Amino acid sequence: MANEKVRIAIIGAGLVSDFHHVPGIRVDDRCELAAVCDPNEQLLNQRKNEWGPAKYTTDYEQIANDPDLDAVIIATPNFTHKDIALACIAGGKHVMCEKPLGVSYAEADEMYQAAKAKGVRHMTAFTYRFAPSMRYLRHLLKSGALGEPRHFRSQRFLDLPETSWGWRQYKKLAGAGDLYDMTTHRIDFAQDLMGPIQSVCGAVKTFVPRDKTADGTPCAPSEVDDWSALIGTFRSGAVGVWEGSTLMKGHHNGGVGFEWAEVNGSEGSAVYQLVDPNYILVGKHGGTMEKSLVPAEFMKPVKSPRNPADGKPSTVFRYDLVFELVSAIVEGRDAVPGFDDGASAQAVADAVLQSYAERRWIDVPSYR
Ligand SMILES: NC(=O)c1ccc[n+]([C@@H]2O[C@H](COP(=O)([O-])OP(=O)(O)OC[C@H]3O[C@@H](n4cnc5c(N)ncnc54)[C@H](O)[C@@H]3O)[C@@H](O)[C@H]2O)c1
Known part of the structure; x- marks a missing residue:
């Protein structure tokens, strides 16, 4: 990946992605917004205008299986986190997932064990x-x-x-x-x-x-x-x-x-x-x-x-979440906080x- 940008997909194009994940990607020239996924087609169209060039899809499996993508940020409702994370981990993607990782400790632990076994970078968005x-x-x-x-x-x-x-x-x-x-x-x-x-x-x-x-x-x-x-x-x-x-x-x-x-x-x-x-x-x-x-x-x-x-001071430090994810990927180290912290x-x-x-x-x- 030496001279290439980290290609990130946003899964869940709602409030938090717009508030700090996409701005976090924008300020870090080591990465780019490469794909956006949301089942809400009206929102997806809106984000096309607001967020600009990227692949747009309603199906997260396409993101999980896309060889051109390096990492995903999962910012969907809590009950969807586990299945999306497991699919993306299986597809070899590095994963930052919003908190809470799952709808129970058991789900969160399953996500951590899967990421650890696959050897991908994993991060919980503890802002x-x-x-x-x-x-x-x-x-x-x-x-x-x-x-x-x-x-x-x-x-x-x-x-x-x-x-x-x-x-x-x-x-x-x-x-x-x-x-x-x-x-x-x-x-x-x-x-x-x-x-x-x-x-x-x-x-x-x-x-x-x-x-x-x-x-x-x-x-x-x-x-x-x-x-x-x-x-x-x-x-x-x-x-x-x-x-x-x-x-x-x-x-x-x-x-x-x-x-x-x-x-x-x-x-x-x-x-x-x-x-x-x-x-x-x-x-x-x-x-x-x-x-x-x-x-x-x-x-x-x-x-x-x-x-x-x-x-705004209470907003802009949140952009450092993406900085940490990308740093962990390019430096080949664990991201902090990881899924273990989330679990x-x-x-x-x-x-x-x-x-x-x-x-x-x-x-x-x-x-x-
Ligand atoms: N770290 C923080 O500071 C912080 C702040 C706000 C929200 N959050 C977390 O972020 C997550 C999302 O919160 P939000 O406020 O953005 O919610 P939201 O409802 O505004 O957005 C969620 C989006 O996910 C989409 N979605 C639903 N199912 C999907 C699927 N299968 N594939 C792809 N997209 C899907 C929805 O259509 C919606 O657009 C939640 O887990 C929440 O707890 C974290």
Whole structure:
């Protein structure tokens, strides 16, 4: 592949592909958008105009079996991820798949085992690992600047309409609600920062029926959680607290919502906020939390082609997902986060559901 571009297919031409996967491909001249797949022909035609030259198809098997394609990005509803990923892996494609990898831990694990056995690069689209202040917080923690890690805390609040969520509100299609959609990212970056989660006690709650679409058309009511929460212990001995909700009135904030993630060590504390991802809050023992700009070397991965000064800060770091996938392919190394991270986060999320159903603490299966 020395002088050739990595030829990427997008499978699922919906919101997230338009928001950051296609822009991520556009800024990286080591790759190109070579094909687009979506069963919605009207959307496919729209994307032809918006995204430009590429092969367009309604059938993902064509992508899986196309020898001219190197990699795929799967950005379809959750229940389709596994079959599409397994077909593309069988066709020898490198795969980035959206979170949650599957509609259960068992599906996610099957995807990881298949990718590992075939030897293709695999990546889970855990976006927030790439936020500048998250990258810097990780550095502070791993370099020992915060001392011994003791507490992890995450709050993710959205103020969404109480109308239908489409496929996202049915268990068979989505797996779970806020837990799989939002909290799963926070489970992932907690494990990246603090190491594996050992045990959880969790709860979920559905408040609203979502039995009408935005234009008032009746639909089957929601089966999934609007709110999810857990407390957990890490194998290191540290502890964590997570809360997420789509119904936090007053936290709309132009669609970005509210996010706060904090680590408290024996020497100091640091905070990442999605609403202000180029800044970090840091405080040392006996002092006060102070806000500062993330140092330049943590604004993006070293060779990432994007200019951190271009675009909306809470959007543009997401383009580094594609940078990581392409870097892993051209450098012949594993992508991070991989399907193993995706499956591991899903093992924790499923333990939260089991914990609430059985009203007890659950030990999370050891993944690594
Ligand atoms: N990483 C993130 O930050 C992030 C953000 C948003 C969404 N997501 C995830 O991305 C995925 C897609 O979310 P979205 O908001 O773009 O949804 P969406 O509903 O806007 O788009 C999904 C698209 O997939 C298409 N599709 C359905 N079945 C298909 C198939 N068999 N082959 C090809 N295309 C198919 C649909 O027609 C639709 O256009 C979900 O898994 C979601 O959890 C991740």
